[in-house]
Amino acid sequence: MSIETLEVPVAPPANVYAVRVTAVKHYTPFLFSFSCERPGAFRFRSGEFVMIGLMNGPKPLLRAYSIASPAWGEQLEFYSIKVPDGPLTSRLQNIKVGDEILLGKKPTGTLVLDALTPGKRLFLVSTGTGIAPFASLIREPETYERYDEVIVTHTCRTTPELEYGYELIEQTKADPLVGEEAAKKLRLVTSVTRDPHPLQGRITTLIENGELFKHLDEPPLDPAHDRVMICGSAAVLQAMKELCEAHGFVEGSNSEPGSFVIERAFAG
Structure with missing residues (x-):
């Protein structure tokens, strides 16, 4: 991003x-x-x-x-x-x-595994180029050691903008280091806001109206065992932060891990 x-x-x-x-x-x-x-x-x-x-x-x-x-x-x-x-x-x-x-010379950030408390299902919620840090995390072996499921959501304006994410998931599942675990645990869900697509609309809307979980055939967000990372525009970060807190999630950081994190460097 x-x-x-x-x-x-x-x-x-x-x-x-x-x-x-x-x-x-x-x-x-x-x-x-x-x-x-x-x-x-x-x-x-x-x-x-x-x-x-x-x-x-x-x-x-x-x-x-x-x-x-x-x-x-x-x-x-x-x-x-x-x-x-x-x-x-x-x-x-x-x-x-x-x-x-x-x-x-000095990388930093909050979208790291250690900023989250232990959980079972990891949601990596991205819009646009916000998928970039998750391209790193889904190729990290420790991600699959910590979670039973890893679900990447990628929302863009138009269908061509989804190509990077599709290519990324395909390469990850073929990767010699993490491919076997990724094939079992990693899922990609795409949505588009301007073109026809199986899932249309903003990711916050799809979470709130349940369409995301219906598409996944999975239960809705639960802070007891779900963990969420979010990366996108400032508006998306704010909306997702409010949504997560309304569902009982607690924002984490490097010093105090929680049940969801956003990358504040991109929060505007």
Whole structure:
């Protein structure tokens, strides 16, 4: 997931790595993914985000990006929007293999397994590029050690925007490390707000009216054994936070684990 803001603090060059782009894939006129080298000293927990950017004259221009690759990955993967007039993405969308980008040295975030108390069913609720941190988590072996079921929900405006998620689930179930467990425990549910689709509407609506659980053939949310991670737009984060709290869930953090978490870096 990526965010655009008008101003960002300028990180000194000593706080960033210069890394080479190793892959780029464009999904729609508004969405693309890219991979880069992983410095030997770079460590992170699956689900965290990091600052990514380009030089802007003598200074780096940086934005927060969720890491889409798992903590064990040899390269770092990211999934991004394209903002035509965005200070960074208007340029970043044109990167090619071999180009140099900047990578922050201090990953962080709350969409990590340790921010949740133990449970049985894990819901990873995403909209748009908010699926990125969950691309990391569903390829993390510990996710399947902790949960009996892992359900990814991906809501987009149009059907073509779902391609990244479909591709991700297919690759995960074929992965030599987690594929066997993912084949048994991992499910993807997609919904669309503007195109015809088996599930249409906002994810909050589909949870509240029960259509999500009818589609899954699963019982509704229960804080006794369900855990929820949420990543999307600021409006989605706020609406899902209110929904979870209304159902008796308690927000967690790195210092105080709870039954649901959101990534506050993207909360606006």
